[in-house]
Amino acid sequence: MADTRPIDARGWIFQVEDTDADPDAWLPIAGIDTWNYNPSENEETTETTAFDSAGQYEQDVMQRGASLSLEGKYRINKTTKARDPGQAYIDADWAERVGYESRNKLRYRHETQTVWRVWEATVSPGEQGGSNNDKTSWSATFTRCGAATTMAVAP
Template structure:
């Protein structure tokens, strides 16, 4: 039997992804709910420079010049009975997605429920497709692209006590 310290796979459904509502006071984080999948691509937008020379005797050499990352999220389009869209989805679709230039940046944080630290990104967003077929729920998606170096923040309250 595995001990409590033996690493175990974690459930994908335990990930929390939140966007900060920059229009709200005090600081307000909106959880992207009804997620059906997400993909963290830590090598997205990576740029390398080939540094191979005759001295490398035929073996390739390179330096990483730029690091990038994205979070692609898929969800169900969520609205209440009177048609008011989920707060996080509405913020992404109607506020963040329309900002340009320096204003296109927005804080995002994400972590697994078992973790005690958020990963925090300054990010931009690309809205995704929405749709569905005859007997399906409407989909919702977005791609969040990190800008700059990621930071971290402690979870308050501690892990398991909500977001």
Template sequence: MASRPIDARGWIFEVRDAEATTETWLPIGLLTSWNRNESENEETADTTTNDSEGYYSQDVMQRGAIIEVEGLYAQVTSGTPDPGQAYIDNEWAYRLGADSQNEIRWRHKTQSVWVIWDATVTPGEQSGGTNDKTSWGATFTRCGKPRTAPVAGGGTT
């Protein structure tokens, strides 16, 4: 069977509730776009020498990555905010120092493995005009090496 592209809307992003007594992941709802950049914060060392005969050479000394998510500021009909957005805005965004790191995980709905990052978060801007919905966003900066974990139940959603 030929390879098929996957839908961008099928990606799932969740943050870990570090205050919960049991492992609790909170979905980030109402996303409209996302961007993952695996070369953000990359650092290289120039290894070009006279022996390189005029050709550039380098070694990667540091790997980095970010995920930016954007969406609509969410409140469900009961007036309760989206759990992932609320956790980011009210808990994670105010942490400093070693406490500023938390976990984010992501995968496509067709995949049976999560990618998990230790990360810091930078809240995005919120805005809107007269006939707009209020925007919401966040940027997650990976800290350390990524890891993976199987989806509970082993299936896809």
């Protein structure tokens, strides 16, 4: 185990698919300073304990789920004053959709990995705010819909 080392949390890359672009494009999400992956969000189980369980609890997982929360700073281009493209797409386009149109794709990986983890997901925009000596906050929570897939990192 002497050759293994922990990886830096800041080495994770998050991108959202811009389905309005022709062809579809992946937009980096800038300004992230905290992220949280919950692999058991929306998990559902059913109890299977029976008399022959000898008093020991048993269950089966009936549904899997996952969520990913990103938090950071609201970003703009200091020259053009345009919003960060990833944050802007999430806030102004994706977060406004409802019904079947509320789904979009998100992908993420660590900079040391050669494969993206890809989700079809819904997004819940987070609160924005700050106080006197703060920068404006930004956040979003993504809830996976269906099973994750993978995509090779393009050279």
